[in-house]
Amino acid sequence: MQSIILRKINWGAMLPLIPALLLLLVVSGPVLAADSWDFNYRFQPGLLTAASEWTPALNYDVKISKVMWSQPEKQAFRKYLSAHVASRGALAGDADLNNEPLLADAGFTTAINLYRPPIVSLGDQPGEYKTVEEGFNRGRLSFSLLAGYESDQTLDNRNLTGGAEVGYVLTENQGFKALVPSIFVGYDFVFNDHSDLEQDLGDKDDSRRVRVFASWKLPVGQWIAETLGGLNAHFDLRYYKSDGLSKAYRDADQDEAVYKAAALSYSFGTEPLWGVVNAVYVRLSNGRIPPVTNDDTTVTVGLTVWER
Amino acid sequence: MRINCHAHVFNAKSVFTSETLEILLRRITEMEIPALIKTELTDQLGKILSKAGDYVDEETFFRNVVKKVSSSKEFKDVLKTLASNDTLKLELQGGAALQDYAVEGLVRLLEKVGDAIGQEDKDAAKADIGDALAFLRIALQPSIRHVTDILMEQLTLQDAVIPLVMDITHDGSDEKLLEKQLADTSAQVLAYPGRIFPFVAVNTKRPEHFSIMEAALAGRGFVGVKLYPSLGYSVNSPEMFKVYAYCEERGVPILMHCSEGGFYYSDETRTNSDPALWAAILEKHPNLKICFGHFGGATYLTAAEIPASCWTRTILDLMTKFNGVYADIAYHSEPMDGGTGEQNYFKNLSVLLQTPAYRDRLLFGTDYFLSRQRLTEKIYWKYFTKHLSENEFRQISEDNPQRYLGLPGETQKASGPIANYIRFVYQQRGSLLSESPAWLKNAIKELYGPTASLPKPSLGAKWSWNNKVHAYFYVFLAEGQLSDQQKARGFEAVGMLKLRDLAYWNKGFEANEIWNLKLKAMAENLDSFFCANGGGYEKKQDTAKAIAALQKIFNNASTYIHEAGEACDAIYHFA
Numbered sequence: 001m002q003s004i005i006l007r008k009i010n011w012g013a014m015l016p017l018i019p020a021l022l023l024l025l026v027v028s029g030p031v032l033a034a035d036s037w038d039f040n041y042r043f044q045p046g047l048l049t050a051a052s053e054w055t056p057a058l059n060y061d062v063k064i065s066k067v068m069w070s071q072p073e074k075q076a077f078r079k080y081l082s083a084h085v086a087s088r089g090a091l092a093g094d095a096d097l098n099n100e101p102l103l104a105d106a107g108f109t110t111a112i113n114l115y116r117p118p119i120v121s122l123g124d125q126p127g128e129y130k131t132v133e134e135g136f137n138r139g140r141l142s143f144s145l146l147a148g149y150e151s152d153q154t155l156d157n158r159n160l161t162g163g164a165e166v167g168y169v170l171t172e173n174q175g176f177k178a179l180v181p182s183i184f185v186g187y188d189f190v191f192n193d194h195s196d197l198e199q200d201l202g203d204k205d206d207s208r209r210v211r212v213f214a215s216w217k218l219p220v221g222q223w224i225a226e227t228l229g230g231l232n233a234h235f236d237l238r239y240y241k242s243d244g245l246s247k248a249y250r251d252a253d254q255d256e257a258v259y260k261a262a263a264l265s266y267s268f269g270t271e272p273l274w275g276v277v278n279a280v281y282v283r284l285s286n287g288r289i290p291p292v293t294n295d296d297t298t299v300t301v302g303l304t305v306w307e308r
Numbered sequence: 309m310r311i312n313c314h315a316h317v318f319n320a321k322s323v324f325t326s327e328t329l330e331i332l333l334r335r336i337t338e339m340e341i342p343a344l345i346k347t348e349l350t351d352q353l354g355k356i357l358s359k360a361g362d363y364v365d366e367e368t369f370f371r372n373v374v375k376k377v378s379s380s381k382e383f384k385d386v387l388k389t390l391a392s393n394d395t396l397k398l399e400l401q402g403g404a405a406l407q408d409y410a411v412e413g414l415v416r417l418l419e420k421v422g423d424a425i426g427q428e429d430k431d432a433a434k435a436d437i438g439d440a441l442a443f444l445r446i447a448l449q450p451s452i453r454h455v456t457d458i459l460m461e462q463l464t465l466q467d468a469v470i471p472l473v474m475d476i477t478h479d480g481s482d483e484k485l486l487e488k489q490l491a492d493t494s495a496q497v498l499a500y501p502g503r504i505f506p507f508v509a510v511n512t513k514r515p516e517h518f519s520i521m522e523a524a525l526a527g528r529g530f531v532g533v534k535l536y537p538s539l540g541y542s543v544n545s546p547e548m549f550k551v552y553a554y555c556e557e558r559g560v561p562i563l564m565h566c567s568e569g570g571f572y573y574s575d576e577t578r579t580n581s582d583p584a585l586w587a588a589i590l591e592k593h594p595n596l597k598i599c600f601g602h603f604g605g606a607t608y609l610t611a612a613e614i615p616a617s618c619w620t621r622t623i624l625d626l627m628t629k630f631n632g633v634y635a636d637i638a639y640h641s642e643p644m645d646g647g648t649g650e651q652n653y654f655k656n657l658s659v660l661l662q663t664p665a666y667r668d669r670l671l672f673g674t675d676y677f678l679s680r681q682r683l684t685e686k687i688y689w690k691y692f693t694k695h696l697s698e699n700e701f702r703q704i705s706e707d708n709p710q711r712y713l714g715l716p717g718e719t720q721k722a723s724g725p726i727a728n729y730i731r732f733v734y735q736q737r738g739s740l741l742s743e744s745p746a747w748l749k750n751a752i753k754e755l756y757g758p759t760a761s762l763p764k765p766s767l768g769a770k771w772s773w774n775n776k777v778h779a780y781f782y783v784f785l786a787e788g789q790l791s792d793q794q795k796a797r798g799f800e801a802v803g804m805l806k807l808r809d810l811a812y813w814n815k816g817f818e819a820n821e822i823w824n825l826k827l828k829a830m831a832e833n834l835d836s837f838f839c840a841n842g843g844g845y846e847k848k849q850d851t852a853k854a855i856a857a858l859q860k861i862f863n864n865a866s867t868y869i870h871e872a873g874e875a876c877d878a879i880y881h882f883a
Binding site: 038040067070075078111113115117118119120122124125126127129135137139140142165167169170171172173174182183184186211213215217219222226229230234236238261263265267269270271278279281283304 | 454492495783787788792794795799808811813817825840841851856
């Protein structure tokens with residue numbers, strides 16, 4: 001087994017990444033030593049499959065961030081400004097099979113939390129409490145300015161990017177709040193650094209792209225019957241649009257993508273079905289999420305079983 | 309299973325009314341403790357309980373009593389008689405030092421004060437101040453759960469208890485108070501399933517007494533009815549006959565206070581508990597199961613012969629005529645004084661236990677925690693197991709209670725109220741807090757089929773309301789993350805839900821960009837909530853680390869809420 005895996009690794013394609021990784025570690029070393037910076041990382045080995053072939057891969061996500069300014073935590077409208085440097089992606093043994101981009105970005109994020117914690121007085125009985133001062137939760141708004149560099153693993157296609165992201169999320173869904181969507185909008189300028197693909201297509205334009213996402217979670221079970229409390233409906237809308245891509249992309253209808261999904265999920269809570277099924281969902285989706293190129297209508301059924 | 313057929317788990321707060329205050333204070337004035345301390349105890353208790361609904365803080369209570377007593381002229385006179393190096397004298401020099409004492413220290417100090425005064429107090433026949441304070445400490449426990457826990461800790465896993473609800477009311481206008489007492493007592497069935505068999509109180513001064521009783525017996529885990537007519541109502545009223553008819557038809561056992569002591573509304577109402585009143589009632593309802601609490605009073609059993617005319621004799625006569633008449637030996641502390649009284653008591657009891665007409669009708673009971681005025685629950689059990697033969701004790705603590713309650717066994721099926729009890733436990737199985745005994749597990753299989761079982765209960769310290777991080781975490785979730793149905797299942801059951809069951813959970817059903825922002829929002833909100841409510845960070849934790857850790861916690865669907873609570877406990881603390 002080991003020899004098969006080793007054979008699958010395209011060592012040549014890995015070589016250019018080694019200096020980059022070393023550089024990252026060297027640069028981050030002193031930063032990590034300082035307490036005021038936050039260092040988060042995740043490395044996850046796995047297998048990557050594409051075109052009926054597979055290759056060993058390492059997913060990584062490294063982020064160094066610092067809160068530059070923040071307002072007190074105990075009050076309403078908590079807000080902050082932070083800076084970060086991050087890199088994420090997947091390194092595959094066979095770079096040709098890797099269709100996930102390698103991303104690196106740096107930026108500033110500011111956010112305001114439209115939340116005021118209620119002040120409560122605990123009662124004697126478990127679950128008993130009095131609200132001394134009412135609070136509210138009207139969601140969280142964030143705005144980011146980002147500059148980055150993205151590449152595929154073979155380094156054949158590389159872009160410089162710059163843009164902004166706006167997000168609004170609401171973590172509650174009781175009453176009318178269920179109708180309020182969580183929204184994310186991202187707008188990037190893409191400056192083509194090098195692209196074998198675009199060169200082959202006889203074009204090398206810079207482009208702009210926008211991503212607009214919205215999602216809802218409706219507690220329909222609670223609305224229907226007390227016994228159906230674990231039933232939820234989920235709606236997921238995503239829109240991608242690129243402007244300025246080569247004509248070949250536009251002709252292939254690849255400059256715009258829409259994805260729509262509706263799902264019903266049911267959690268069995270403290271009493272798994274037949275003692276083994278913890279949760280179940282069924283999802284109907286239509287469209288595509290780039291880099292997938294074909295629009296599809298898909299029905300997915302999922303089960304969570306034997307959860308501890 | 310050994311059963312204590314006569315106990316109480318209410319606390320002072322749960323039965324508090326202006327009526328209760330008067331009755332409780334009267335009870336304290338009857339204690340054999342020095343007058344000075346008695347005055348201060350009743351004074352402080354009156355002050356504390358008059359703030360109805362507020363938390364009754366035993367530490368403040370005892371601190372105030374010690375402060376008052378130690379600063380009184382009478383006590384200062386007593387102090388003068390003590391040697392200059394007396395430890396009590398040294399301890400009480402400078403009232404500010406009292407602030408350093410925790411409850412245990414204060415109670416110990418008060419006992420010493422009581423002993424010192426007792427030597428001078430001609431009225432104090434016996435300075436049992438320690439027992440009186442221990443009794444008050446239980447009464448001042450913050451909840452029924454606390455009182456129950458103190459009781460159950462003194463018993464083995466094979467022991468069970470019948471807690472009797474008290475309804476001390478003038479006109480029933482305090483219905484919320486009774487409702488809370490019933491709800492909290494019902495919750496003890498789930499805390500100790502199969503080991504707590506509560507009786508609901510009927511007091512005809514409360515207009516809704518019948519519907520309250522019906523509801524409690526039908527679906528709240530209550531299995532019997534408690535009567536306390538000396539609180540000011542008659543056992544011969546039409547309302548009561550309606551209750552008897554209901555109980556007789558369904559096999560619901562009744563327990564009535566039947567001694568001349570205890571709580572009473574006025575001297576005249578003491579005789580409302582006279583067992584002689586029951587001859588006529590039982591003629592009309594011969595199959596009624598009625599237990600006369602305290603057996604008419606222990607005094608009559610400490611005589612060489614049980615007198616021909618006394619409440620105990622009346623009860624024995626009723627036993628010979630009616631098969632459903634029982635009596636319990638709760639709060640029989642008189643024999644514990646020793647001497648001939650003790651010898652007579654156990655001789656009389658043994659004779660009764662050898663007489664076929666009475667053998668099957670005597671029940672064991674302690675009157676916890678009212679009996680704590682004299683001795684602990686554990687010592688009460690020990691005393692009777694020592695003085696009765698093994699067979700005799702089994703008869704009164706196992707065989708007879710099983711028949712009286714209608715528990716399923718080799719010779720009988722579950723009675724109606726016990727069948728309702730089994731259904732209640734099974735329906736509430738998600739909220740059980742401890743392991744059920746074998747009889748209950750078997751009964752559930754019999755009722756619901758061989759595959760029916762109870763889930764593994766009890767999270768213990770892993771998810772405890774006494775842990776403020778857990779409690780505040782629960783409140784945070786209750787304020788926007790839990791549905792009304794989830795909240796209705798109670799704190800303990802919520803601990804067994806998973807993060808997937810919360811409102812924010814939508815991972816996999818929305819873009820990662822949105823999900824990541826939601827994790828940040830959840831982490832920030834919880835951090836704000838903890839900090840705003842007095843929480844602080846544990847050592848080596850700060851806001852940034854806390855937010856990062858909380859995001860990780862909130863990112864896992866399969867994490868139990870109690871596990872998330874434990875994880876929060878590693879980050880935050882409350883003073």
